Amino acid sequence: MRRITITSLGLVAILAAACTSAGSSVAPSAASPSAVAVVSSAPSVAPSATPDACAKASLTLVTPGKFTIGTDNPAYPPYFAENADKHTTPPWEIGDPTNGQGFESAVGYAIADQLGFDKADVTWIVVPFANSFAPGPKTFDIDLNQVNYKTERTQTADLTKGYYFGNQALVVLKDSPLAKATTIAELKDYVYGAQVGTTSYDAIASVIAPTKPALVYDTNDLAIKALGDMTIDGVMVDLPTADYITNVQVENATIVGQFEGGTPEYFSAVLGKGSTLTPCVDAAIDSLTADGTLDKLASTWLPFQDSVPVIKP
Amino acid sequence: MTQTVRTRRRGPDPRAVRSSAIAIVSTVAVFGLVGWVVVHAPGWPEVQASFFNAQVFWESLPGLLNAFVVNIQLFMIAEVFVLAFGLILAIMRGLAGPVFLPLRIMSNAYTDIFRAIPGVLVIYLLGFGIPGLGLIDPRTDQRIFGIAALTLVYSAYVSEVYRAGIESIHPSQEAAARSLGLSRFQALRFVIVPQAVRRVIPPLLNDFIGLQKDTVLVSFIGVVEIFRYAQIKSAATYNFTPLMGVALVFIVVTIPLIHLVDWLVARDRRGAPVGSTR
Numbered sequence: 365m366r367r368i369t370i371t372s373l374g375l376v377a378i379l380a381a382a383c384t385s386a387g388s389s390v391a392p393s394a395a396s397p398s399a400v401a402v403v404s405s406a407p408s409v410a411p412s413a414t415p416d417a418c419a420k421a422s423l424t425l426v427t428p429g430k431f432t433i434g435t436d437n438p439a440y441p442p443y444f445a446e447n448a449d450k451h452t453t454p455p456w457e458i459g460d461p462t463n464g465q466g467f468e469s470a471v472g473y474a475i476a477d478q479l480g481f482d483k484a485d486v487t488w489i490v491v492p493f494a495n496s497f498a499p500g501p502k503t504f505d506i507d508l509n510q511v512n513y514k515t516e517r518t519q520t521a522d523l524t525k526g527y528y529f530g531n532q533a534l535v536v537l538k539d540s541p542l543a544k545a546t547t548i549a550e551l552k553d554y555v556y557g558a559q560v561g562t563t564s565y566d567a568i569a570s571v572i573a574p575t576k577p578a579l580v581y582d583t584n585d586l587a588i589k590a591l592g593d594m595t596i597d598g599v600m601v602d603l604p605t606a607d608y609i610t611n612v613q614v615e616n617a618t619i620v621g622q623f624e625g626g627t628p629e630y631f632s633a634v635l636g637k638g639s640t641l642t643p644c645v646d647a648a649i650d651s652l653t654a655d656g657t658l659d660k661l662a663s664t665w666l667p668f669q670d671s672v673p674v675i676k677p
Numbered sequence: 678m679t680q681t682v683r684t685r686r687r688g689p690d691p692r693a694v695r696s697s698a699i700a701i702v703s704t705v706a707v708f709g710l711v712g713w714v715v716v717h718a719p720g721w722p723e724v725q726a727s728f729f730n731a732q733v734f735w736e737s738l739p740g741l742l743n744a745f746v747v748n749i750q751l752f753m754i755a756e757v758f759v760l761a762f763g764l765i766l767a768i769m770r771g772l773a774g775p776v777f778l779p780l781r782i783m784s785n786a787y788t789d790i791f792r793a794i795p796g797v798l799v800i801y802l803l804g805f806g807i808p809g810l811g812l813i814d815p816r817t818d819q820r821i822f823g824i825a826a827l828t829l830v831y832s833a834y835v836s837e838v839y840r841a842g843i844e845s846i847h848p849s850q851e852a853a854a855r856s857l858g859l860s861r862f863q864a865l866r867f868v869i870v871p872q873a874v875r876r877v878i879p880p881l882l883n884d885f886i887g888l889q890k891d892t893v894l895v896s897f898i899g900v901v902e903i904f905r906y907a908q909i910k911s912a913a914t915y916n917f918t919p920l921m922g923v924a925l926v927f928i929v930v931t932i933p934l935i936h937l938v939d940w941l942v943a944r945d946r947r948g949a950p951v952g953s954t955r
Binding site for chain 1 (some may be wrong): 720723724726727728803807809815816819892896897898900901905908909911912913914915916917
């Protein structure tokens, strides 16, 4: 008995010590919200990235000479595309990032091209979502995984400027009474689902604010399964994923509409906190935006944006 | 004799003092060393900011506690069903006589199967399988499937605990009860089961602790309980501290129970010899 008590006391003491000292080390940044605000308004804190610093030879890379891009597996369309013969380069499933097809694959190669890498010098690796911000050395140079920019996230990782600006969309079954809804007021009394860790879940609460608690699944596929079983009435996803679900995954599903307003959401590339590469990737995204490349890629791979009705409040 | 008593009264036993001192020194040394190594690891500042962030902790705590209400609902309701269903299974298993063979087989097969299948699979199969059958309202609250799955799994374990308790009651108890004119059911109801249950309270509490922790598995079918809430918070902030908050909540809830079990076991050891009643 006494031994157990001493053990638990020791554990509690260690936990307490860890938290207290964390408090003191974190407090300065928390106490000065202005510092956080600066980060949020200008993700590229170091615009001093001179062309020289971003020259291919002076970049600090995970594997020298190679540009390593992470994303999750399976790599879903329309962000990644299947090969015509349905075979993928191992270990990839469904979509194949290495073929340059699909929106994020194309964006990845475009960024690499801006930084001076040939297509052959780009390596894709599997990075599950939680690993992209876990402490410790990163296995990727940048991670492209439909990650929405959030100010809180920038305390742990670098998030670049947006390479895609998109809305959330609601997917329901075609024969559901929801399918004909045009206003948010009509959406209140239903059960919705989303994938864990996505801003889609936040959107359910902040945009629809339904009367029944939402269900949160490990993957979009499980949420879609629940939709098919009518366990939930609708799935909230980003618009490109909604398009893929309704066109490929679930035949009798349809998009009710997309949600506008609030803070616009955009996808950012994830880098290790304070990475020297971040200003260079920001600069690359800037020039890809300026020369219209990102718009062109979006209209090639995500061409349905304007055809989806906007749900009014 | 008096000599011995006087020496004892002079102060505490020096050997006890010495062993206490050694215990304290070695405890401090071991925990100090572990703590020192962790704190001086090269990645510690990053791990600390990621796992022990006080700001994120205090921001997520109210939501965590709010979500924990769902876990409490799950394990309190499931525990009631588990205790009842487990006892029925144990009694089915212990029925003597050839007529009851089918019941014994059923109970046997049940405990075998549900102790073999990982709990999370049972939750998955119920949560995603039953609504697809179209037999019941598919919008049935997912918490009900969670409670049903936890009941199925834990009653298999608990029935084995009950069975061990029932078998530990000496056969003379039943013989005596029957000789007093009690029927077989009455002997079970008033003599065997009360003694058996009292004897197995510590292992029953152990299973209750297991059940409490396994409520987080219900998150797999979409229910936003404490673990899923922490995952959501963790993804939103890119910080693992909410998950440490879950660990802390479970420590606070289960450690008193664990110590209650230890205390009950210790009391049993000191208590009456096997076979007697209290």
